[in-house]
């Protein structure tokens with residue numbers, strides 16, 4: 618693997634945001650809470666993902682959790698911060714209850730770049746759903762996966778249920794939610810929940826290796842494939858995303874440009890020059 622130099626992009630309170638050639642890295646930085654998120658964490662993650670989306674030099678985003686904590690334990694993310702859970706969601710600085718992680722889940726899925734979760738330690742509750750909605754997951758050998766909703770008075774009936782079932786199957790998804798057990802990295806690999814398991818000290822290097830392999834491929838091909846995988850699960854919203862990419866590709870053609878140019882030149886378009894392909 619080429620060694621990389623990470624450049625810090627912005628000073629956030631709850632996350633770290635770094636970039637290197639082709640790759641952005643978002644690190645949830647609340648290890649004292651096992652990287653549980655509060656509304657501010659989600660706002661910052663959303664801003665970083667938006668920045669990565671808008672940066673044409675970035676093709677892959679790594680999502681991970683800071684650690685280990687001072688007690689030696691690792692966490693990717695332990696879900697919503699239960700200490701600030703109010704009656705209608707997680708309270709922000711102004712005391713407004715929010716469930717804004719749902720917006721982030723959609724943002725990650727519709728990001729036209731590849732998002733790889735690097736999971737060391739706990740990926741639990743809403744933190745488990747976060748890795749789930751990433752395109753790929755690389756787990757450290759110490760990773761622990763699970764849902765806690767029915768144990769702690771919450772549930773994710775969106776991607777957390779239906780997309781989980783698409784990945785691991787209906788029976789296993791129901792087991793995960795109904796029993797709230799914890800699963801090892803090897804168990805997660807066996808059920809198709811993660812793509813690879815590596816020693817914790819090799820986790821970031823492995824993520825970079827996968828990212829660099831992806832970066833050598835065609836950006837538009839990867840973009841359309843991601844939209845196609847989403848379209849299979851996301852109904853009209855998924856089709857809209859896939860269709861948007863079809864429009865993007867069409868805009869790039871001379872055939873599409875002829876329609877615009879003819880309009881601006883106040884003449885009839887000459888589409889006869891383009892074939893009706895088989």
Ligand code: S0N
Nearest residue numbers: 650651653695696697698699700716739742743765769773
């Ligand atoms: C992760 C666990 C298993 C780790 O256990 P361990 O190693 O024994 O550590 P602890 O001593 O328990 O924790 C260390 C310190 O970290 C704090 N902490 C851990 N998790 C959280 C958390 N989620 N919120 C706040 N604090 C947390 C501990 O309190 C402890 O601090 P100190 O040392 O000060 O006591 C274990 O920690 C665990 O089980 N954690 C709770 C996991 C959990 O239940 N998470 C919430 C699940 N629910 C959600 O995530 C909501 C999902 C969601 O966000 C959502 C979904 C759909 C629709 C809307 C929403 C939405 O709400 O936005």
